[in-house]
Amino acid sequence: MDIVERLTQFGLTRHEAAIYLTLLAEGDLNGYEVAKTTGISRSNAYTSLASLVEKGGAYVIEEATIRYTPVAIAEFCQNKIRKLQQAKQDLIATIPAKRDAVEGYITIKGENNILNKLRNMILEARERVYISVPAQILETVLGDIESAINRDIKMVIITNGSFTLAGATIHIADQPLQQIRLIADSTNVLTGDVSNGEHSTCLYSRKRNLVDLFKDSMKNEIKLIEMTKGN
Amino acid sequence: MDIVERLTQFGLTRHEAAIYLTLLAEGDLNGYEVAKTTGISRSNAYTSLASLVEKGGAYVIEEATIRYTPVAIAEFCQNKIRKLQQAKQDLIATIPAKRDAVEGYITIKGENNILNKLRNMILEARERVYISVPAQILETVLGDIESAINRDIKMVIITNGSFTLAGATIHIADQPLQQIRLIADSTNVLTGDVSNGEHSTCLYSRKRNLVDLFKDSMKNEIKLIEMTKGN
DNA sequence: GTGTAGACTTACTAAGTAGGAACACTAAAT
DNA sequence: ATTTAGTGTTCCTACTTAGTAAGTCTACAC
Numbered sequence: 001m002d003i004v005e006r007l008t009q010f011g012l013t014r015h016e017a018a019i020y021l022t023l024l025a026e027g028d029l030n031g032y033e034v035a036k037t038t039g040i041s042r043s044n045a046y047t048s049l050a051s052l053v054e055k056g057g058a059y060v061i062e063e064a065t066i067r068y069t070p071v072a073i074a075e076f077c078q079n080k081i082r083k084l085q086q087a088k089q090d091l092i093a094t095i096p097a098k099r100d101a102v103e104g105y106i107t108i109k110g111e112n113n114i115l116n117k118l119r120n121m122i123l124e125a126r127e128r129v130y131i132s133v134p135a136q137i138l139e140t141v142l143g144d145i146e147s148a149i150n151r152d153i154k155m156v157i158i159t160n161g162s163f164t165l166a167g168a169t170i171h172i173a174d175q176p177l178q179q180i181r182l183i184a185d186s187t188n189v190l191t192g193d194v195s196n197g198e199h200s201t202c203l204y205s206r207k208r209n210l211v212d213l214f215k216d217s218m219k220n221e222i223k224l225i226e227m228t229k230g231n
Numbered sequence: 232m233d234i235v236e237r238l239t240q241f242g243l244t245r246h247e248a249a250i251y252l253t254l255l256a257e258g259d260l261n262g263y264e265v266a267k268t269t270g271i272s273r274s275n276a277y278t279s280l281a282s283l284v285e286k287g288g289a290y291v292i293e294e295a296t297i298r299y300t301p302v303a304i305a306e307f308c309q310n311k312i313r314k315l316q317q318a319k320q321d322l323i324a325t326i327p328a329k330r331d332a333v334e335g336y337i338t339i340k341g342e343n344n345i346l347n348k349l350r351n352m353i354l355e356a357r358e359r360v361y362i363s364v365p366a367q368i369l370e371t372v373l374g375d376i377e378s379a380i381n382r383d384i385k386m387v388i389i390t391n392g393s394f395t396l397a398g399a400t401i402h403i404a405d406q407p408l409q410q411i412r413l414i415a416d417s418t419n420v421l422t423g424d425v426s427n428g429e430h431s432t433c434l435y436s437r438k439r440n441l442v443d444l445f446k447d448s449m450k451n452e453i454k455l456i457e458m459t460k461g462n
Numbered sequence: 463g464t465g466t467a468g469a470c471t472t473a474c475t476a477a478g479t480a481g482g483a484a485c486a487c488t489a490a491a492t
Numbered sequence: 493a494t495t496t497a498g499t500g501t502t503c504c505t506a507c508t509t510a511g512t513a514a515g516t517c518t519a520c521a522c
Contacts (some may be wrong), residue, residue: 001327003322003326004239006318006322007322007385008319009314009315009318010318013510013511013512014511014512015511015512021326024326024327025327028334028467030466030467031467031468032465032466032468033466033467034466036466040512040513041512041513041514041515042467042468042469043468043469043470043471043514043515044511044512044513044514046467046468046469048426048511053340053341053344054340054341054344054429056341056343056344056347059337059338059339059435060337060339060340061334061335061336061337061338062336062338063335065332065466065467065468066467066468069334069337073319073322073323073326074319074323075351077315077318077319077322077323078319078351079347079351080315081312081316081319082347082350083240084240084241084308084311084312084315085312087237087241087308088304088308088309088312090237091234091237091238091304091308092304092305092308094234094257095234095252096255096256103259103292103300104292104294104508105292105293106290106291106292106300107290107291107292107293108290108291109284109285109291110284110285110287112287113284113285113287116287116306116310116313119313120306120309120310195427198285204290214278222410244477244478244479245478245479246478246479261499261500261501262500262501263498263499263501264500265501266498266500267499271479271480272479272480272481272482273481273501273502274480274481274482274501274502274503274504275478275480275481276479277480277500277501280477281518292512295502296499296500296501297500
């Protein structure tokens with residue numbers, strides 16, 4: 001992902017991000033110099049500098065002419081994160097907790113949201129997790145799997161390619177896996193695939209019958225893998 | 232702060248935030264019901280619902296008519312925070328560290344940015360912190376001060392009102408304090424006031440002469456407080 | 463007058479907001 | 493049975509604001 005795009009996630013516009021990077025690279029500059037080195041028109045350079053200061057991305061150095069100095073990247077990012085963490089706590093405190101009904105069949109759309117749900121299911125698991133995902137996806141949630149294992153969660157992983165992880169039971173499938181499947185605590189299940197990027201969809205459910213169905217299905221998958229391995 | 236406004240910090244529009252809150256309050260709804268209860272026009276309700284799903288704030292329930300269910304607030308917020316933390320790490324890894332020159336006199340604008348700088352100075356202190364702030368501001372950075380004390384940072388606090396804190400040296404001033412002043416590690420200093428909200432300005436500097444000046448000034452302030460107490 | 467420094471003006475685009483209209487389908491009232 | 497009211501969804505128009513792009517105007521210094 002582009003550096004500028006990453007910075008926009010912290011609330012900067014593309015101009016502000018470009019200016020911020022220029023300040024880091026070139027040292028402390030004034031508006032005119034910023035415009036010259038970034039190629040942003042002077043008028044926009046001045047307004048963007050002002051709003052960059054307002055957003056806490058740069059400080060003002062008062063000299064003969066006003067110069068700007070970038071705030072350290074870790075500091076700038078952490079300020080935003082801290083603010084969101086505070087906002088999260090405030091929201092949790094003010095918003096009535098959602099009664100966790102046994103929902104029906106829920107569709108989760110978009111690769112990002114699916115991976116987030118995958119992560120959160122692993123993070124919230126109390127006893128055991130059965131997960132069957134392509135190696136590539138396993139990589140992205142590895143940290144969460146490890147932390148679950150450290151919490152003494154029983155972890156059974158089905159994936160393709162070679163993979164080992166202390167504390168987890170691993171089954172390696174021959175064919176490349178297409179699907180994502182996860183069962184946590186025998187109570188909630190996630191299935192689908194993320195091959196369509198942001199158009200991917202997954203099914204999430206806490207319905208007993210579906211969960212049982214998937215438990216059997218994964219048991220069979222594991223049996224099959226072990227049998228073909230035996231040959 | 233308004234709940235809707237807090238949610239917008241997590242990337243939702245006002246419409247999306249209102250819809251999200253309605254879903255939490257009313258349970259799972261379809262587009263028509265959302266429009267009816269929120270008062271948002273039907274056309275916008277549908278588009279906002281779609282983008283709320285895209286942003287991971289709600290899931291789709293497929294039944295006779297499509298219904299929407301809100302994602303738990305903690306989960307939604309944490310997804311965003313996790314993403315930003317990852318982005319922060321990526322940025323730190325890709326961006327060349329700013330050489331920490333002895334900058335001149337830096338002006339920090341806006342109450343939020345000033346308080347952030349205050350926090351970060353406390354967080355980054357290695358040895359000692361002298362801080363002189365009104366009780367009200369002391370409250371907001373109390374957590375950071377406590378964690379600094381736990382890191383064995385020497386902490387000297389001048390404030391008004393009554394205040395005690397284990398591990399810190401406290402001096403109570405009679406008159407209400409107007410100014411913010413902080414010296415960390417005898418190397419960097421922050422001074423100004425935040426009484427003008429977002430139009431407040433503070434001076435930050437690592438200049439030796441200014442730091443020394445402030446050290447003396449705060450020493451005198453402490454002496455004066457102790458002497459008047461003696462009377 | 464040429465480079466530096468900053469402010470003002472205009473224009474285009476995209477996103478968010480606000481509201482009307484078309485269309486289809488269902489249940490109740492006449 | 494036909495009309496009417498309500499439900500559910502999509503499409504279209506319009507206004508506002510923010511971000512972007514670019515030109516003009518003043519002022520000063522060397």
